[in-house]
Amino acid sequence: MKFEAVTIKDIARALGISTSTVSRALRDSYEISPETKQLVLDCAEKLNYRPNPIALSLKERRSRSIGVVVCEIANNFFSQVINGIESIAYDRGYNVIISQSRESYDREVIDLQYLASRSVDGLLISLSTETNDLSHLKALHAKGFPIVLFDRITEEINTHKVIVDNFRGAYDATEHLIRNGHTRIAALTNSEFLSITHERVAGYKEALIANGQEVNEDYIQHCFYGGMLFEEIEDAINKLFTQRNKPDAIFATSDKLTTGCLKTLKRRGLKVPDDVSVVGFSNTDIAELIDPPLTVVRQPAFEMGKDATELLLQLIESKRPIKDFEKRILTPELQIRESSFKKMAVTE
Amino acid sequence: MKFEAVTIKDIARALGISTSTVSRALRDSYEISPETKQLVLDCAEKLNYRPNPIALSLKERRSRSIGVVVCEIANNFFSQVINGIESIAYDRGYNVIISQSRESYDREVIDLQYLASRSVDGLLISLSTETNDLSHLKALHAKGFPIVLFDRITEEINTHKVIVDNFRGAYDATEHLIRNGHTRIAALTNSEFLSITHERVAGYKEALIANGQEVNEDYIQHCFYGGMLFEEIEDAINKLFTQRNKPDAIFATSDKLTTGCLKTLKRRGLKVPDDVSVVGFSNTDIAELIDPPLTVVRQPAFEMGKDATELLLQLIESKRPIKDFEKRILTPELQIRESSFKKMAVTE
DNA sequence: TTTATTTACGCAATCGTTCCCGATAACGAT
DNA sequence: ATCGTTATCGGGAACGATTGCGTAAATAAA
Numbered sequence: 221m222k223f224e225a226v227t228i229k230d231i232a233r234a235l236g237i238s239t240s241t242v243s244r245a246l247r248d249s250y251e252i253s254p255e256t257k258q259l260v261l262d263c264a265e266k267l268n269y270r271p272n273p274i275a276l277s278l279k280e281r282r283s284r285s286i287g288v289v290v291c292e293i294a295n296n297f298f299s300q301v302i303n304g305i306e307s308i309a310y311d312r313g314y315n316v317i318i319s320q321s322r323e324s325y326d327r328e329v330i331d332l333q334y335l336a337s338r339s340v341d342g343l344l345i346s347l348s349t350e351t352n353d354l355s356h357l358k359a360l361h362a363k364g365f366p367i368v369l370f371d372r373i374t375e376e377i378n379t380h381k382v383i384v385d386n387f388r389g390a391y392d393a394t395e396h397l398i399r400n401g402h403t404r405i406a407a408l409t410n411s412e413f414l415s416i417t418h419e420r421v422a423g424y425k426e427a428l429i430a431n432g433q434e435v436n437e438d439y440i441q442h443c444f445y446g447g448m449l450f451e452e453i454e455d456a457i458n459k460l461f462t463q464r465n466k467p468d469a470i471f472a473t474s475d476k477l478t479t480g481c482l483k484t485l486k487r488r489g490l491k492v493p494d495d496v497s498v499v500g501f502s503n504t505d506i507a508e509l510i511d512p513p514l515t516v517v518r519q520p521a522f523e524m525g526k527d528a529t530e531l532l533l534q535l536i537e538s539k540r541p542i543k544d545f546e547k548r549i550l551t552p553e554l555q556i557r558e559s560s561f562k563k564m565a566v567t568e
Numbered sequence: 569m570k571f572e573a574v575t576i577k578d579i580a581r582a583l584g585i586s587t588s589t590v591s592r593a594l595r596d597s598y599e600i601s602p603e604t605k606q607l608v609l610d611c612a613e614k615l616n617y618r619p620n621p622i623a624l625s626l627k628e629r630r631s632r633s634i635g636v637v638v639c640e641i642a643n644n645f646f647s648q649v650i651n652g653i654e655s656i657a658y659d660r661g662y663n664v665i666i667s668q669s670r671e672s673y674d675r676e677v678i679d680l681q682y683l684a685s686r687s688v689d690g691l692l693i694s695l696s697t698e699t700n701d702l703s704h705l706k707a708l709h710a711k712g713f714p715i716v717l718f719d720r721i722t723e724e725i726n727t728h729k730v731i732v733d734n735f736r737g738a739y740d741a742t743e744h745l746i747r748n749g750h751t752r753i754a755a756l757t758n759s760e761f762l763s764i765t766h767e768r769v770a771g772y773k774e775a776l777i778a779n780g781q782e783v784n785e786d787y788i789q790h791c792f793y794g795g796m797l798f799e800e801i802e803d804a805i806n807k808l809f810t811q812r813n814k815p816d817a818i819f820a821t822s823d824k825l826t827t828g829c830l831k832t833l834k835r836r837g838l839k840v841p842d843d844v845s846v847v848g849f850s851n852t853d854i855a856e857l858i859d860p861p862l863t864v865v866r867q868p869a870f871e872m873g874k875d876a877t878e879l880l881l882q883l884i885e886s887k888r889p890i891k892d893f894e895k896r897i898l899t900p901e902l903q904i905r906e907s908s909f910k911k912m913a914v915t916e
Numbered sequence: 917t918t919t920a921t922t923t924a925c926g927c928a929a930t931c932g933t934t935c936c937c938g939a940t941a942a943c944g945a946t
Numbered sequence: 947a948t949c950g951t952t953a954t955c956g957g958g959a960a961c962g963a964t965t966g967c968g969t970a971a972a973t974a975a976a
Contacts, residue, residue: 483854588963924972935960936957944949
């Protein structure tokens with residue numbers, strides 16, 4: 221099925237003038253007489269002319285669109301980030317193209333390749349869990365392609381970055397559990413490839429140490445695919461609860477891990493918080509509806525999207541190469557509810 | 569910041585041949601000798617040549633991308649639909665561009681305009697709640713632009729459509745409440761502009777009538793923005809519970825309405841299902857974690873995205889205009905949990 | 917040897933738009 | 947009458963890639 225659009229030529233032909241004149245009239249150039257301008261404008265209106273953004277992109281060597289790569293959009297955190305991205309991009313006349321890596325390195329590479337081959341002017345990316353080799357990003361970055369990293373970042377690439385204070389979020393969550401009388405706090409976390417894993421586990425460990433508790437490596441369970449595969453979480457929970465000293469609390473470091481953890485506990489018949497308390501990173505908007513209401517570390521996802529986009533547009537629209545890069549660290553919020561309260565905490 | 573890419577000309581210059589030869593060599597044309605082909609291929613590899621999709625789009629008058637317009641992606645149902653869309657589009661070499669109308673008619677019009685001005689080959693759309701005037705869609709459709717409607721559709725446009733059996737979903741949900749002893753079932757629903765509202769309310773009413781209950785219009789509350797504004801839901805619940813005969817069950821017809829309803833009930837101190845039962849359309853993946861576990865009508869969202877995309881690609885790639893349009897009706901699933909069980913149901 | 921055919925490549929138009937150059941006419945200044 | 951300005955517009959190249967057509971050389975057929 222063909223779809224024919226009105227071009228600048230149609231207007232030129234209809235008015236018996238050249239395309240240059242039409243183009244200039246539409247762009248309100250001083251070289252065109254007011255009468256001709258009006259003629260062109262009226263004709264364009266009548267024919268319902270719309271400039272062809274593709275032709276423009278080719279000419280101007282820019283597409284006025286930015287690419288976003290996240291592992292999946294069916295995730296509260298990322299969809300909120302995307303809302304933040306769009307809120308800025310939309311105002312500045314940029315189009316947003318979203319790709320999902322689905323935690324796959326291969327898909328991430330393919331997505332990047334497509335986006336970068338000149339169809340987008342810049343890139344916002346949160347790395348996939350499988351991504352260890354960064355050569356695809358480095359190659360782009362070396363060519364001067366504008367990139368801003370957010371959430372799951374890497375220090376190997378020198379550019380703008382936006383993250384939350386993962387260390388602090390994890391520290392606060394863990395300390396909260398400690399203050400509520402928990403002494404055997406486990407961590408359910410993502411792949412060791414990810415920056416967020418390091419930062420959050422570090423915060424968890426530091427909180428334990430600062431409060432005189434020992435770090436027990438058996439209590440730290442990594443889920444490589446971060447809960448994309450449900451069995452991962454079941455296995456991890458299994459390992460935690462087949463130990464001699466079963467944990468009395470679980471700190472889950474991502475949205476999917478948190479909900480996956482709760483599901484597994486429920487299916488195993490473990491009561492939260494009576495048998496085990498739970499705190500998790502999560503941006504779900506129904507934490508209060510969960511049984512029990514869930515204590516969460518909530519990230520300012522919308523803000524993160526906004527900030528990352530502002531930084532990216534700054535890179536894109538800058539005349540000269542930028543050398544000084546910024547790392548914005550936003551503050552997460554610990555929202556305390558019932559899932560983290562030990563039953564006997566008071567009497568202990 | 570400029571980003572220079574390697575073009576077919578660079579290869580031609582490097583090899584001292586014409587661009588036509590390079591182009592044909594890359595496309596493996598029979599007119600090019602094996603030796604030249606190899607030379608070109610090697611050179612392209614060495615320079616890391618990537619074809620410019622924008623130039624191709626201009627030439628072929630197609631962008632190999634499709635546009636998607638939904639009200640918001642931070643919604644389980646729509647993000648699952650998008651996953652379905654991408655699963656097909658990706659395999660067929662199409663890029664997906666997502667726009668959010670945020671339930672605004674104006675944004676829907678703007679989104680459409682941008683997408684349609686030749687940057688996409690076709691469109692998948694679920695109408696915004698404000699959309700009453702369809703002239704923007706009709707104009708595009710009249711020009712032969714491929715459009716597939718899904719979820720929130722309209723009969724005013726003759727094209728492929730994909731929906732779930734909303735009538736049946738609502739009927740089943742309502743009948744389930746009736747069988748559990750409820751006699752005062754309220755409906756919390758969307759704008760009357762939306763097709764899904766009509767169909768779901770119709771199913772609700774029919775179930776009441778078929779089971780010998782009366783339809784009480786005071787029990788039907790419309791939220792124009794479908795819960796985007798939280799006060800809407802609070803007002804609606806208020807109206808329901810300030811009546812003489814307070815409802816003993818609520819049937820919510822969308823994801824946001826369902827969770828919004830639960831939040832409001834909780835804040836008012838109403839217990840589910842003791843004080844009032846709740847059943848709702850929802851595609852949340854943590855229905856089982858909610859207190860109480862939520863009975864939902866779940867839509868095959870992924871399937872819907874897949875089907876709609878298949879139909880759209882069929883429209884796009886068809887040689888002649890298609891006259892015979894299909895309306896696919898998928899089957900929703902009632903997942904029964906505890907939120908719909910009246911406490912005294914057994915003894916009644 | 918002459919003619920026909922095949923092989924292998926280049927030229928140039930094209931897609932829609934912009935923009936650098938000219939080009940023309942009108943007009944005032946010299 | 948001639949020149950420089952200004953206002954207004956058109957021609958045509960360019961962006962990157964594809965492709966119909968033309969053509970030279972090489973080969974095969976006569």
